[in-house]
Amino acid sequence: MRQLQLIAHGEPSEVIELNTVSEPALGQEDVLISMEAAPMNPSDFLFVRGMYGIRPAFPSSVGAEGVGRVAKIGSKVDVALRGKRVLILPTYEQGTWADEVVAPVRNLVPMSDETDPLQLSMIGINPATAYLLLNRYVSLMPGDWIGQTAANAAMGQYIIALAKLAGVKTLNVVRREEAAEQVRRWGGDRVVLQGDNLHKDVEEALDGKKLSLVLDAVGGPPVGELAKSLKPGGSIVVYALQSGQFPAISPGDLIYRGLSLHGFWLINWIRNAPRTEIEEIYQKLGDLVADGSLSAAVEHVYPLAQFKEAFRQSLKSNRSGKILFQFGATDQTDRG
Structure with a gap:
């Protein structure tokens, strides 16, 4: 599996590498997610520069939010989740800038299979x-x-x-x-x-x-x-x-x-709110995305291999919309 890894704090294009890593063994309550989309946020770049409220050990996976489909499940995970689309909560316990992500099931919220994954990937933060x-x-x-x-x-x-x-x-x-x-x-x-x-x-x-x-x-x-x-x-x-x-x-x-x-700070709410409240709010937001009430402009999507160009675009101050990774994409795509 390929993932972007942070090797030190600094400027994103200088301290992030695209590496191939072996698929980790799943814990009993873990899930392997085949990623569909993951956005870039200002908080991600604060994390990369060492200016965020969480300090990682290196090398660290990176990317806070995104959506994908459940490919494999641990032995204590409900089998009904297999194949479902899930939102990854932005806890920074796992990095979403990767084609596959392992996450504990507590950090996932099921989402609609019918809704635009680009828009759903942005509701986490x-x-x-x-x-x-x-x-x-x-x-x-x-x-x-x-x-x-x-x-x-x-x-x-x-x-x-x-x-x-x-x-x-x-x-x-x-x-x-x-x-x-x-x-x-x-x-x-x-x-x-x-x-x-x-x-x-x-x-x-x-x-x-x-x-x-x-x-x-x-x-x-x-x-x-x-x-x-x-x-x-x-x-x-x-x-x-x-x-x-x-x-x-x-x-x-x-x-x-x-x-x-x-x-x-959203992470404090995720850490402290009841699980039922977290699911209720994210599912409500997912429903608003599904019916068209809630969306954000998307300027470009990039495949993971073009991460340096994606970072350059995302860090521009005069963008017309968000920059995202779309997994399975092979070419730069304009969504403006």
Whole structure:
């Protein structure tokens, strides 16, 4: 079996190798999965660079999420799972950038055989994070407003889609006009360009409304400007720090207006949530993908052998969609 292996921390194209490894013996509760698709995420590259919340031993398999079909099962695994499509939970206990993956059955959730595997492969991290961000911190009602930074990222697209399904309005901050157009096409209700007058522009866009929730992936000043438009008692949730800067939020806003600041990491939820809750949420997201309510733009898919080109594309800041590995693919494919 072929898998990408991380041999040290550093730049992805320099520290990841494509190696052929022998198929490991299955434990009693393990499953061998023949992979169909696996995306690349910013968190994967943080992991590769040694900047993530998990530090591997080398060599390490790599890639957090993906889907495939069960090819072999351990002696204590339900035989009904054989041949089924499964989602691999993004626990980093196994690497998905491989044509075959061995995983414990506890890290798998069955998925529909009929749904596009490319779209299903992407629900492990971003849609699950978006769903939990919208449901855990504030009791949002139809007509409420939320704000988000980095709204043109795949996470932003999922947040907009899930908010729209709940009747919640989105105020979206981006850095470029072409990104603003993209967010409008996705259904973002208001889009504001990040600049020197961000608070004023946000207030004008909201036209007297107040935000109930702010979701931040950037850190630094923008989230603090959004926080000024929160209702008293509103929440800010930080789920990534693209700038590397702590969110610049006024202590006075936290104290006098009763705002709350939270950090969210999906792996903590996977570790601590009841298994029934995990299955229920992922199957709900799978159903939304199946009926077309939930999707992310895909720019290119690559076979595993073209991993260096795939990394180059994925690390570009001005992509039009996600980059994925598609297993069994022999040629670069444009899905734009």
